[in-house]
Amino acid sequence: MKVTFPIESTLAQKVWNSFERELDHKLRALPDLAREEVKLELLSHLYDSASADSAVLEEERFINAIDRLGAPGDYLEPLVEEIFLAQGTSKGHPSAVLRSLLAITRKGIWHLALTALFGFGYVVAIIVFIMAVMHVGDPDVGVWLSPNGSVSFSFEFQPNATQWMPESFSAMGIAASVALYWLLSQMLGRLIGKPSRDK
Amino acid sequence: MAARLESFFGFIAVTTSSDQMIDRWIPQFKKGLLEFIILLKLQEGTSYGYELAIEIMKLTSIELAEGTLYPLLNRLKRDGLVTTTWQTSEVGTPRKYYEITASGTETLEKMKDYWTSTHTAVLKMVTAK
Numbered sequence: 326m327k328v329t330f331p332i333e334s335t336l337a338q339k340v341w342n343s344f345e346r347e348l349d350h351k352l353r354a355l356p357d358l359a360r361e362e363v364k365l366e367l368l369s370h371l372y373d374s375a376s377a378d379s380a381v382l383e384e385e386r387f388i389n390a391i392d393r394l395g396a397p398g399d400y401l402e403p404l405v406e407e408i409f410l411a412q413g414t415s416k417g418h419p420s421a422v423l424r425s426l427l428a429i430t431r432k433g434i435w436h437l438a439l440t441a442l443f444g445f446g447y448v449v450a451i452i453v454f455i456m457a458v459m460h461v462g463d464p465d466v467g468v469w470l471s472p473n474g475s476v477s478f479s480f481e482f483q484p485n486a487t488q489w490m491p492e493s494f495s496a497m498g499i500a501a502s503v504a505l506y507w508l509l510s511q512m513l514g515r516l517i518g519k520p521s522r523d524k
Numbered sequence: 525m526a527a528r529l530e531s532f533f534g535f536i537a538v539t540t541s542s543d544q545m546i547d548r549w550i551p552q553f554k555k556g557l558l559e560f561i562i563l564l565k566l567q568e569g570t571s572y573g574y575e576l577a578i579e580i581m582k583l584t585s586i587e588l589a590e591g592t593l594y595p596l597l598n599r600l601k602r603d604g605l606v607t608t609t610w611q612t613s614e615v616g617t618p619r620k621y622y623e624i625t626a627s628g629t630e631t632l633e634k635m636k637d638y639w640t641s642t643h644t645a646v647l648k649m650v651t652a653k
Binding site for chain 2: 328330362363365366367369370372373374377393394395396397399400401403404407408410436
């Protein structure tokens with residue numbers, strides 16, 4: 326969303342540009358969409374605040390408005406940290422994943438169900454990964470298909486059942502669990518860092 | 525003389541340590557209180573950052589660096605207590621409006637209960653001699 330704010334004096338425009346550059350610098354680590362949204366919200370605030378200021382000179386009104394916003398580090402750093410939480414989740418950092426899951430549970434009953442679904446997905450991914458690694462040392466660990474058609478993930482030999490792909494279980498299990506973990510983290514990251522709607 | 529000096533430096537030490545304590549305590553107190561106040565304001569209707577900052581300062585006389593509202597608003601959004609919508613028009617500043625959610629209203633009711641039960645008790649302790 327590209328917006329131009331009408332500024333009359335050259336000096337006021339310089340003050341504005343300087344603040345905009347500072348925002349760009351402090352928010353540079355954020356993804357484009359998140360950075361633009363934070364920037365636009367703060368610039369809109371600055372413009373509203375300056376418009377309500379009683380100083381005669383336009384540049385003075387902007388300086389006063391910047392001053393009222395406070396030290397950029399005090400509000401931009403926590404903001405960036407919050408947004409990074411969503412990014413960390415997308416990258417699959419375990420602590421960010423846990424914090425995101427907790428944050429989603431607080432959003433209501435549907436989100437609680439969603440958390441349970443995500444949680445189940447992560448548990449499956451972790452169990453499959455552990456089993457795939459254990460299969461290297463203990464070939465009985467794996468997926469077993471019983472004659473009645475049921476499938477079981479087992480850590481021991483299953484009589485009357487056939488093991489599913491015993492030769493390639495380790496490689497497939499590790500690849501599948503990593504892929505599932507990545508996919509879940511991407512989805513969770515998008516869910517927690519969902520940008521605002523436009524009207 | 526030595527006793528006077530000791531008393532003087534003791535006074536300075538106490539003042540400094542109490543000032544440090546207050547400097548640490550006020551931001552923590554304000555932070556918790558601000559989330560409550562933001563939700564109270566949003567219960568009255570949707571609002572945007574600048575308007576919230578002005579209203580909060582006017583109503584509570586809390587000295588506030590306006591920018592510090594944004595990390596709080598962002599966290600309320602992340603926790604699902606508020607949602608946001610951009611409103612843009614041909615004329616005027618684009619504004620990001622915050623709206624309290626059902627979960628936010630539920631949380632606010634619990635905050636109000638907690639506030640009511642504790643503030644009377646704390647007030648009694650504050651005014652007790």
